């Protein structure tokens with residue numbers, strides 16, 4: 001228990017009085033208590049941890065890295081960090097590309113590396129459904145690989161090495177048309193709060209916090225384990241296909257007709273993960289698509305628009321195990337480029353794809369014609385069925401209304417290697433988002449929402465959650481479980497106030 005004096009010191013520090021300790025001194029305190037779990041510059045373990053990010057732009061140099069061996073160690077460490085008013089960033093899979101979101105140069109990095117639990121829990125159990133105990137360090141490919149011999153799967157990420165924090169931003173899954181956001185399928189979180197308490201957060205124990213965690217990232221604590229509903233999983237049909245640039249217009253038309261009534265999206269077993277890369281220097285568009293159909297059906301009608309397009313290369317079409325399909329994404333351009341991305345949303349319509357692609361090309365030609373890298377978009381179609389399933393499956397703070405129809409998340413990215421291009425890429429992406437939004441506003445296609453898992457550093461997601469109704473509730477929940485605002489002031493990320501708290 002913290003004494004009254006300690007609480008007073010913490011309160012003063014959080015409200016502006018600076019810490020009595022340097023980060024180096026705090027690292028020493030942590031080292032005294034946790035010895036081998038504290039890594040410092042010069043050791044190879046330290047380098048492995050600070051470089052364990054998908055985007056090179058996310059590689060920072062914290063004075064030390066804390067790699068707790070278990071939940072109690074994490075809780076004890078958080079108490080020290082809070083008591084000394086020390087900034088601390090949290091990283092699980094390291095796939096968020098935003099610089100300073102899951103690392104820091106001037107605080108302690110908590111790396112969740114040792115939280116690797118994988119365990120199936122059958123019935124009967126206190127949570128009332130069979131579930132999978134998923135340690136925060138696990139990657140989605142490893143999870144599917146573990147579950148497959150048991151004939152099971154969970155609603156998780158689509159790319160092998162992505163980490164569990166996908167669940168804290170909602171999470172788009174191959175099963176979302178049937179089961180909503182990945183986070184709608186969490187039945188319990190193990191959470192370390194700002195006071196260093198360890199909570200089992202579920203619909204019965206802490207219903208408000210349980211709801212908040214389904215889309216509000218690191219604003220409430222550190223999740224050590226996600227208990228995920230399992231479902232029976234047989235073979236799927238899938239492909240991972242890239243078409244020649246000459247097929248771009250056919251690809252765009254196929255996307256448009258898939259979104260239209262009767263065009264394929266009504267079949268809830270189908271899921272698309274499309275992407276279009278644009279290389280400004282060669283004025284080249286490269287469309288590609290990973291498609292998954294959740295049944296052992298060769299070439300299902302739902303994908304006919306796409307399977308009819310010729311001139312492609314394919315990493316493996318057919319009826320297959322989920323892991324075979326997901327394994328194709330195992331090395332997905334990790335640790336090669338600096339990445340930046342931004343996202344916006346557009347209503348489903350015949351004009352959506354042309355707006356998404358043409359605006360990207362126009363702005364790139366105008367601002368970065370000789371860019372030493374490439375840009376692109378992941379055109380994520382989110383159907384009304386997906387949104388209805390999210391509500392039916394317990395709801396979440398995002399609370400997008402299926403009555404408004406399908407929504408298209410346009411994730412725009414830039415990939416390059418020279419840090420000198422950071423500003424160019426940032427300016428391109430911000431200009432592109434504002435250009436797309438002025439077009440969609442003019443055409444009545446604007447959809448006020450930023451998908452959490454694809455946010456750019458200047459974007460504010462929470463004001464759109466629940467049409468504006470969720471943010472006041474989230475703030476009340478934050479005050480209840482974190483009265484000193486530790487996760488608002490000391491932990492970088494997208495915060496409930498305005499914008500991102502930068503850890504860099």
Ligand SMILES: Cc1cc2nc3c(=O)[nH]c(=O)nc-3n(C[C@H](O)[C@H](O)[C@H](O)COP(=O)(O)OP(=O)(O)OC[C@H]3O[C@@H](n4cnc5c(N)ncnc54)[C@H](O)[C@@H]3O)c2cc1C
Pocket residue numbers: 054089090091092093094095096097101102112136157158159162163164165166167168169170171172173217218221222223224332453454492493494
């Ligand atoms: C190649 C690629 C493919 C992707 N595919 C998908 C997809 O299919 N569906 C989808 O929805 N998104 C997808 N994303 C986006 C992805 O969900 C986010 O980048 C997500 O943050 C990744 O989780 P992570 O564990 O790797 O995050 P990290 O980079 O480790 O962390 C991201 C944020 O979460 C916080 N955080 C991390 N761990 C914890 C914790 N244990 N407790 C509390 N806060 C924590 C961090 O502090 C940080 O703010 C993809 C991203 C990439 C790069």
